[in-house]
Amino acid sequence: MSAISKIYFSIYRIDLNADIYDEISSGEEFHRLTGLSGKASLKMKELCNTFVTHEYYDRVMLFLDLSTLKERLSRDESVGIEYLAKDGNWHLARFIVKKRDENGQVSHVLYTTRLISDTKHREQNWIVIAEAANKANKAKTDFLSRMAHDIRTPMNAIMGFTSIAQNQLDNTERLKDTLRKIQISGRYLQQIADDVLDISRIESGSLKLDNVDTSITRLFQDTADTAREIQPEKHLQFFCDAHDIAYEHVLGDPLHLQQIYMNLLSNAIKYTPEGGEIHFEIYQELLPHNHQLNLISIIRDTGIGMSPEFMKEMYSKFSRAVDTRVNKVRGSGLGLTIVRELMELMQGTIHVHSTPGEGTCFKLTIPLTYLDPDAEPDKIGQKKAPAGELCKGMHLLVAEDNDLNYEVASELLALRDVTCDRAEDGAICVERFNTAQPFTYNAILMDIQMPVMDGLEATMAIRTLEHPQAKSIPIIAMTANAFTDDVNSCMAAGMNRHMSKPLNIDDLLEVLASYRN
CATH class of the missing domain: 3.30.565.10 (Histidine kinase-like ATPase, C-terminal domain)
Structure with missing residues (x-):
């Protein structure tokens, strides 16, 4: 009793055979009998009427029925129930076996009540949090499932129409039609990626209006x-x-x-x-x-x-x-x-x-x-010249480790009379720029994820060189890393602009034109 009195705020010692209770109170230094006693079954009903809210009343009354308690404790040493009290607190009521007779039947028990509001509130908060997390996870799982389907659909079209185009090289009209459909599917894929990026920028507060x-x-x-x-x-x-x-x-x-x-x-x-x-x-x-x-x-x-x-x-x-x-x-x-x-x-x-x-x-x-x-x-x-005209004759250094990505960029730029030199990784890019004659290059297009030295390291290295253009040459990120943190990292490394892949040649020309002297 001394031990459990530190846990429970009220304790009753009950003789089930005589239907008598003794009330026990607890203090910080000692525990003593209060001297209160009486008919146990009536006391249990009184406690229920005094403390238990209406919605829990019937269940608690069944729990406090002493006539069934011996049977309920025949194989257990304790039984308990949680209920909401009228003062708004949560209680845990428990019967604990104190003594059994020679036949193993319970003869004496302790009835204890413990305040568990803090624990209950934490449990309820955990349940709410878990339910919210499950709901969010289901929404994201459904979203990813749809996204996988929505990506496969245009990808299937791109791969299918590419095969058709390869077999229709002599049919100009059919070839134009298949290329148009490939372009539409590609734009749809880009829209999916842009939607996700826009949400990221909005949530981070980095999306700003340009009026x-x-x-x-x-x-x-x-x-x-x-x-x-x-x-x-x-x-x-x-x-x-x-x-x-x-x-x-x-x-x-x-x-x-x-x-x-x-x-x-x-x-x-x-x-x-x-x-x-x-x-x-x-x-x-x-x-x-x-x-x-x-x-x-x-x-x-x-x-x-x-x-x-x-x-x-x-x-x-x-x-x-x-x-x-x-x-x-x-x-x-x-x-x-x-x-x-x-x-x-x-x-x-x-x-x-x-x-x-x-x-x-x-x-x-x-x-x-x-x-x-x-x-x-x-x-x-005041009409300004088209970006394509302003960019004619520019010469760029392109840091790109992927052969296909470089081929796409160089071919599209060549169609606009813009020439390129390639650097296969960041270290080569730094070396090629540093050994070039001043003003050989009008700008640098920098990939981020590259072997040996990545684009961020290469940019920081270039900005510290003694080369006359080291501080001034425009360095433009051309990367698939397009989240807000990626943009911020590029700017912090010393880049001038960030452009996400896939390459939009018109947007790139606009950016390059803005740096043309």
């Missing part, structure tokens, strides 16, 4: 043309309408605006069955504030629609509606999450109306600053 002079009409037309290009061959009717554009030029982020529209339009295309309609509308709503307007965009389809249950989760990561009427839908399930996050960055709002079997309508409102039309003509009139 520049943006032509509303050009943005609308480019988006509509791109959406028509990705439309599958199921004869969808595509209606586009830009109206009430009072101010052609605004300060906005055209890249992320187009990303918002394309994510919604691609969903509309995916989920609209054969012969359906897609409407893309854009207009302006002037505000009383100085140089402010709302850009209103409406994307509406006659597709399968969304259920109320799915709409509650539609902005969650990895979620995607599935319908037996459209059973070939592909995608990462990140599109709507990205749309919502970008809209929040732009301080815009989204309103959605959807009816299963009838279609979905997204209405986007984005506040923008318009540019003074009196000041625009001079700015617009």
Whole structure:
């Protein structure tokens, strides 16, 4: 009793044969009998009435029934039950065998009560955490399963059409068609990777808006043309309408605006069955504030629609509606999450109306600053030369250990009159640059993962050389390492820009042109 009194806040010694209890109280230095005693079965009922909440009452009363206790303790030395007390605390009640008769039957027991609120709360928190983790893991497992399928589908198309192209070299039209389809599949693969990277950048807080002079009409037309290009061959009717554009030029982020529209339009295309309609509308709503307007965009389809249950989760990561009427839908399930996050960055709002079997309508409102039309003509009139023209004659040092990647880069650049020297690893790159005559190279394209010396080490080594260009030559990362930490590592090593693979030759030319003296 002395030992267990340090654990339990109340202890009763019970004689089961006589149905009598003695109450025991505990102190820091000693333990003594209180002198309280009485009929044990009545005391048990009193304790239940005093402490136990309604939802646990019946179970605890069965537990405290002394008439069945001998049988319950016939093979065990203790039995216990947890219950919620009326004061909000959790208790653990336990009967412990104290004495048995010559036949092995229990004659005397201790009834103890222990406060276990902290333990119970920890257990409940663990359960909640475990359930949340299981739910998240299931979502990610489902996402990876879909991703594996969605990657294999265009990869199968790329490999299949490549084989077809090899056997149709004399059929120019067929060859062009297969190459076009290979390019479409490649763009889809890149979209999957870009979606994952965008979520990473948004969650890390590294995604920033680049507000520049943006032509509303050009943005609308480019988006509509791109959406028509990705439309599958199921004869969808595509209606586009830009109206009430009072101010052609605004300060906005055209890249992320187009990303918002394309994510919604691609969903509309995916989920609209054969012969359906897609409407893309854009207009302006002037505000009383100085140089402010709302850009209103409406994307509406006659597709399968969304259920109320799915709409509650539609902005969650990895979620995607599935319908037996459209059973070939592909995608990462990140599109709507990205749309919502970008809209929040732009301080815009989204309103959605959807009816299963009838279609979905997204209405986007984005506040923008318009540019003074009196000041625009001079700015617009200053047309800069195309990047391809500015880059003609440039000579680059390309650090790339992969033969195929170098072949792709050098061939595409050669078509734009840009020549290259190759370095097979970072150490060769440093040596080749250091021994070259000043201004032999206009820029360095640097892979990151290379043998002997990686791109980060090579960049840091170049920046410490005595070469006249060591501090100034543009070093541009060309790498498959495209997460935020990778970009930060490149910048910290001394690189000027980061570009992710696969190589987009037009984007690369724009970057190179910006460094052309």
